[in-house]
Amino acid sequence: MDLKLTPEMEAFRDEVRSFLQTHKDRYAPNAGAERPREAALEWQALLIDHGYAARTIPREYGGYGAEPDILKSRIISEEFTAAGAPRGFANQGISMLVPTLLEVGSEEQKKKWIAPTLRGEVVWCQGYSEPGAGSDLASLQTKATEDGEDFLISGSKIWTSTAAQADMIFCLVRTEPQAPKHDGISYVLFSMKTPGIEVRPLKTMTGSAEFNEVFFTDVRVPQSAVVGGRGRGWFVANATLKHERGMLGDPNATEARFHSLIELMKTETVDGRRLIDDPVMCDRLMQLQARVLSMKFNGLRLLTASMTGESAGMAALVVKLQGCELNHQIAALAIDALGELGVLYEDGPYLRSKGSWQRSYMFDLGLIIGGGTAQIQKNIISERGLGMPREPKLASV
Amino acid sequence: MDFSITQDQKMMADSLSRTLADSVPLERVRRYAGDPADAGSDIWSAIADFGLAGVVTPEAHGGLGLTLLDAALAAQALGRAVTPGPFLGGVAAAIALNEAGSTDQQTRWSPKLASGEVTAGLAISELVAGARDGAGVTATGGKLTGKALFVTDALTADLFVVADRGGNLHLVKGDAAGLTRAAMITIDQTRRVGELTFRETPAEPLGGPKTLARLRDAAWVLLAADTLGACEVMIEKAVDYAKERRQFGRVIGSFQAVKHMCAEMAAELEPCRALVWYAAYAFDEAKDESSLTAAHAKAHTSEIGRFVARTATEVHGGMGITDLLGLHFWFKRVGLNRQLLGGPERVRRLAAQVQDLAA
Numbered sequence: 001m002d003l004k005l006t007p008e009m010e011a012f013r014d015e016v017r018s019f020l021q022t023h024k025d026r027y028a029p030n031a032g033a034e035r036p037r038e039a040a041l042e043w044q045a046l047l048i049d050h051g052y053a054a055r056t057i058p059r060e061y062g063g064y065g066a067e068p069d070i071l072k073s074r075i076i077s078e079e080f081t082a083a084g085a086p087r088g089f090a091n092q093g094i095s096m097l098v099p100t101l102l103e104v105g106s107e108e109q110k111k112k113w114i115a116p117t118l119r120g121e122v123v124w125c126q127g128y129s130e131p132g133a134g135s136d137l138a139s140l141q142t143k144a145t146e147d148g149e150d151f152l153i154s155g156s157k158i159w160t161s162t163a164a165q166a167d168m169i170f171c172l173v174r175t176e177p178q179a180p181k182h183d184g185i186s187y188v189l190f191s192m193k194t195p196g197i198e199v200r201p202l203k204t205m206t207g208s209a210e211f212n213e214v215f216f217t218d219v220r221v222p223q224s225a226v227v228g229g230r231g232r233g234w235f236v237a238n239a240t241l242k243h244e245r246g247m248l249g250d251p252n253a254t255e256a257r258f259h260s261l262i263e264l265m266k267t268e269t270v271d272g273r274r275l276i277d278d279p280v281m282c283d284r285l286m287q288l289q290a291r292v293l294s295m296k297f298n299g300l301r302l303l304t305a306s307m308t309g310e311s312a313g314m315a316a317l318v319v320k321l322q323g324c325e326l327n328h329q330i331a332a333l334a335i336d337a338l339g340e341l342g343v344l345y346e347d348g349p350y351l352r353s354k355g356s357w358q359r360s361y362m363f364d365l366g367l368i369i370g371g372g373t374a375q376i377q378k379n380i381i382s383e384r385g386l387g388m389p390r391e392p393k394l395a396s397v
Numbered sequence: 398m399d400f401s402i403t404q405d406q407k408m409m410a411d412s413l414s415r416t417l418a419d420s421v422p423l424e425r426v427r428r429y430a431g432d433p434a435d436a437g438s439d440i441w442s443a444i445a446d447f448g449l450a451g452v453v454t455p456e457a458h459g460g461l462g463l464t465l466l467d468a469a470l471a472a473q474a475l476g477r478a479v480t481p482g483p484f485l486g487g488v489a490a491a492i493a494l495n496e497a498g499s500t501d502q503q504t505r506w507s508p509k510l511a512s513g514e515v516t517a518g519l520a521i522s523e524l525v526a527g528a529r530d531g532a533g534v535t536a537t538g539g540k541l542t543g544k545a546l547f548v549t550d551a552l553t554a555d556l557f558v559v560a561d562r563g564g565n566l567h568l569v570k571g572d573a574a575g576l577t578r579a580a581m582i583t584i585d586q587t588r589r590v591g592e593l594t595f596r597e598t599p600a601e602p603l604g605g606p607k608t609l610a611r612l613r614d615a616a617w618v619l620l621a622a623d624t625l626g627a628c629e630v631m632i633e634k635a636v637d638y639a640k641e642r643r644q645f646g647r648v649i650g651s652f653q654a655v656k657h658m659c660a661e662m663a664a665e666l667e668p669c670r671a672l673v674w675y676a677a678y679a680f681d682e683a684k685d686e687s688s689l690t691a692a693h694a695k696a697h698t699s700e701i702g703r704f705v706a707r708t709a710t711e712v713h714g715g716m717g718i719t720d721l722l723g724l725h726f727w728f729k730r731v732g733l734n735r736q737l738l739g740g741p742e743r744v745r746r747l748a749a750q751v752q753d754l755a756a
Contacts, residue, residue, distance in 0.1 A: 001682075009398070282754060286749050289693065293675070294672040298668040301401065301674075304398070304401045307398075322668060378660035378661065381663055382656035382660040388639065388656050389640075389650055389656075
């Protein structure tokens, strides 16, 4: 254990700070699910130029081309958070498609797609889940039948965020219906403007449509759009699903949210008394703080493991399960501490934090379910982490 | 930046676990637990021969000169093996001497504590967990009067670190005039606590409230590490049992209900490891964060410890509650650790106070 940084790393931190100070007036958040606006595209370009976005993507594909250095990435992340500066885009195209292409894409696919994706000019959506294929993703039924040089794709996808804004989709389709279920899938890229695609917004309990359903009817896609080989789609997708799971339990985001909760409880009053001065509420806050710190330090442990190339084992397997649950609990305490005010929503003179605690509470329940349900996570922990018998071969054990 | 334990630390912990498996197997613990007359001196010898009695004592005084993290890793191994012995009091006494002892006190006591020749008990419960039944010690003119409860190794220790009502610390010899000792029987027979009664008992001063806070933080980290080790073993035993035990024609570990109990235990316990490491590290290297992280380590591992102890027992079915299986030694160890020097609610109040979130 030695948490001190070397002088080189301290110097790097200063460099990031001074960049953020110098360019303060150019901060431009990428507006959630919306397509990025002009200012956001410029901010992203500036970040790539300085290596604060697309840092380790090779220059020939439009990245900054730095050697991977997890510690520097972390310093960048910490300094951006501290300065309240918007990070580079972290959409599904950048976090999931780009690593996939780098790993298994053809040279032509890399050249064509990575750079515009990094710059935010091409927006992607992910077509994985289907109404009948959730936790059992490999049973997906959207079919791609050969038609000359092309595939004709028919079927439907669900939980497709950004489908309405997306230019392109990376999509899992069944190309070999006779093959065992994991071997008959291909990973294909195609334009969302292709005829035969219909997008329907999927409104959730939050009141917003954070997701969509996408329907395909004989959508014509060239066979050359397959990434990583025909019938290899399951393995191509799995190589990058782990990135999504890591993203879903980010302890830095949790810590920031916990600090907002402390602020809320220090500033809000009931009967003229601060929420934090209620011993029961204070105790609940402290219970959550222990968990926030545990996950933060667990994150440092994972960081060290990835720097030394060691397997983090159980410490990595628990992040999605524990992290998503913790976020949900933080929102739950904020709502309870606010009491009656905690159920106000959307608009009104008494509304607190723009209703964001309720929104988080509901949306985070979706994240506990999405990206591998809590129950699937427990299967993974018990099977891979504890070596217990695998599902679904229960009867044969 | 390196958030991990070193190769040396790993080797030390593994080697300690092997030593304990050889010298203090469960049968030995069982005998100690069942016989109040068993002083466990062979057990302490094994620990002292390993150097643990002087783990944080400077090399100049015959110790290993290591950190609280090393002591915590040792405590974790002791918790794994439910090993009896005055380790907690010894580390606390060493820290008190390191940080507040005069040269004379260090010369007189530190080497003997480090070799294990002298054992120490810790009597700070009234100041940390709160005073019960009128307990508390008053110091007047270098003499102590009153009583202290939940003193570690009260019957057998040669030396005590005692906190008076004002939070000042004193060293009291086990054979000092006016000192009487009585056992307090707890659920956990692998560690012994008791009551000390002082009647104008001679004592030497050893630091004030600041040192007391340091001892409290160190003890919280060690208790958390002990619980962490005990829980690791409980999960290992539950998983092993679930892979062997057959019902309805299959191993019970193939039932999702049982797998998920095991997964939940592991998912809850694993992050505790990083918390305990950090709290131990902060004690030496980030002192301004020490009290907060020690408190959270103590309270949180106690909460998770209770969950793991009951769930691991449940996975074992009826066997889990038998004396024969012996799982209850770990169950009770975790139970004592939870209350000793403050239950979670009380400890969390301090966590809130040190960051000005509570009065």
